[in-house]
Amino acid sequence: QVHLQQSGPGLVRPSQTLSLTCAISGDSVSSNNASWNWIRQSPSRGLEWLGKTYYRSKWSNDYAVSVKSRITINPDTSKNQFSLQLNSVTPEDTAVYYCVRLNWGQGHVGPWGQGTLVTVSS
Amino acid sequence: DIVMTQSPDSLAVSLGERATINCKSSQSVLYSSNKKNYLAWYQQKPGQPPKLLIYWASTRESGVPDRFSGSGSGTDFTLTISSLQAEDVAVYYCQQYYGNPQTFGQGTKLEIK
Numbered sequence: 001q002v003h004l005q006q007s008g009p010g011l012v013r014p015s016q017t018l019s020l021t022c023a024i025s026g027d028s029v030s031s032n033n034a035s036w037n038w039i040r041q042s043p044s045r046g047l048e049w050l051g052k053t054y055y056r057s058k059w060s061n062d063y064a065v066s067v068k069s070r071i072t073i074n075p076d077t078s079k080n081q082f083s084l085q086l087n088s089v090t091p092e093d094t095a096v097y098y099c100v101r102l103n104w105g106q107g108h109v110g111p112w113g114q115g116t117l118v119t120v121s122s
Numbered sequence: 123d124i125v126m127t128q129s130p131d132s133l134a135v136s137l138g139e140r141a142t143i144n145c146k147s148s149q150s151v152l153y154s155s156n157k158k159n160y161l162a163w164y165q166q167k168p169g170q171p172p173k174l175l176i177y178w179a180s181t182r183e184s185g186v187p188d189r190f191s192g193s194g195s196g197t198d199f200t201l202t203i204s205s206l207q208a209e210d211v212a213v214y215y216c217q218q219y220y221g222n223p224q225t226f227g228q229g230t231k232l233e234i235k
Binding site (some may be wrong): 065 | 139
């Protein structure tokens, strides 16, 4: 059974960097069948996909256009986890952030991490 | 981007009655190679992450009660709850994961009449 466990601070100052980590158990971040995604949810923007990392003979990333200039998603094979970094945050980045596995070949989306409420405030 | 539009925005149904939620995509999410629709349905209760109910438009996730069913193909999809239970009160979302970026509907709030 696959489980995703999120960690990271719940408060970030404006203009600073939001950093979250998602630890994977029951699967490998290097799996050729999965992509590892970050999605956020806020009252104003709803559910918004931010980006993903995946391994298909080499590592690749895809990012949402809305955050492409500010986002980095990195795998960490030594710890079997992946991370989200979002630079230059503003109060508009206040949201609940989720990590999610997608197995496109099996059509399966999940599991989801437990969610982290990140508030951007001074 | 593929735009997902749900209807209605909110719905009140009596216990034991049928609830139907619709989701329309601005482009087809049917992958021709495997004839699968990359469309998922979720249930979300306050303070919890979305819970996967249906994937591939009509495949029920393990452990999900069989009163939940998904149907449709191409651009038009439906989530049906055949006999509403009190614990089904929640917000329901559709998601397409056919294209980049993945996109979600705005949500449908389901209540008891």
